[in-house]
Amino acid sequence: MAVPNIEIRVSGRKILVRMPKNEADIQLVRAIRFSRWNPGLMVWEVPHYPGNLEKLTSHFGDRIKLLEKDEVISTLAPSRQTIAKDELLAIQTPNKRLKLIFGFIPDLIKHIKTVPYANWDTKNKWWTIPYSEQFLQEIKSTAERLQLKFTHETAPPSEQGLPRLSPEDTAHYKRCPQEYRDKLTELRYSENTIKAYIPLFEEFINHFPKEDLDSLHDRHVMEFSRFLVAERKVSASYQNQAINAIKFYFEKVLGGRRKLYFVDRPVKEKTLPTVCSEEEIQRILSSIKNLKHKAILSTIYSAGLRIGELINLPITAIDSDRMQIRIERAKGKKDRYTLLSPKLLTLLREYFKKERPHFWLFEGSGSTSEKPIQYSERSVQQILSRALRETGITKHVTVHTLRHSFATHLLENGTDLRYIQSLLGHSDPKTTQVYTHITTKGFSQIRSPLDKLDI
Structure with missing residues (x-):
């Protein structure tokens, strides 16, 4: 008679099997789909699917020393199992x-x-x-x-991964090939995409320092993707963009056919945007004494602009006759119109008389009529950072938070979601639906939320 030496414990959605090493038993367990060895617990984990427990009990029979069913649910919670x-x-x-x-x-x-x-x-x-x-x-x-x-x-903060390799980290750092840069320009990729793709592709080719660029293929893409997740511990969006940057080289630069790489491309779990209340926006704008700085943040909030859209605004984008601001070649290479608040127009006229910009609505220091210089994104971010310190607002507020706040405040004031979608330049209504439910007010009734503030 066989000695009972098999322990089976049913724990929620898992069947945990502890057994002596026996090739026939191991083959049986391995044959069950999705089973795996857990080295930490020294047990085999088998999914608690219909029929799996019966298959195990039938196979082990009298050798089962313990068969236990827990009235609990398995979890990977940090504090308990x-x-x-x-x-x-x-x-x-x-x-x-x-x-x-x-x-x-x-x-x-x-x-x-x-x-x-x-x-x-x-x-x-x-x-x-x-x-x-x-x-x-x-x-x-x-x-x-x-x-x-x-x-x-x-949950505890995520463990920090390895930093990205920089040119200073290696004596033989490989730069992005010129044909890669030229193809991005030729296909009219946005400046932001170009700035993102080039360092991502350089990170990929320098991950294999002994390999020539021509020798890199699918296996290297998959290995690099796993490195990003396991060692660099990057976000899902970073990993996806890195794969897209690599695909661009093989498909667009080399002219290869479009293909799928069998790597785990994660789906980014969406989060709700941070939004300031109208009172917080009032405090931020009222704390700014510099006329130009106040005009910059007021323009972003009152029209729902992205930071890149603001710094790319020419003076001619302000249409005071139609009370609109024209946004050209925004995200997705789309043009659109958004609101020109009467209160913002007054502020801009005051700013314009004092600063006299030449081409761009907001220009950097040293700008001339012969060579107008755009205001930098970093400078806009610094304006907001100083205002946040001045007001004592501690929530995580970025320049893009002003855009989210614009949309949310319009909805709270009764504006139809379809109009807000148009003002924000969203192609998919699902992108706009994150703010709230659909309402029914028409375009003629829309007022910029800036007009309600006393600044």
């Missing part, structure tokens, strides 16, 4: 998401699906939603209504 069936665990992650771990509770799932950018993680078997105090309280209230024990935890 399992949660009870009547519990909801919410983990606030460093990337501003809420990780929601619980059993199969249809009413709770139904509520989660109403949250913008809710996502089901099929690998880890949990839900994630964007973090906000409002969503956290809604989830907590739903848990209490369903008589679930609610626990809120904060």
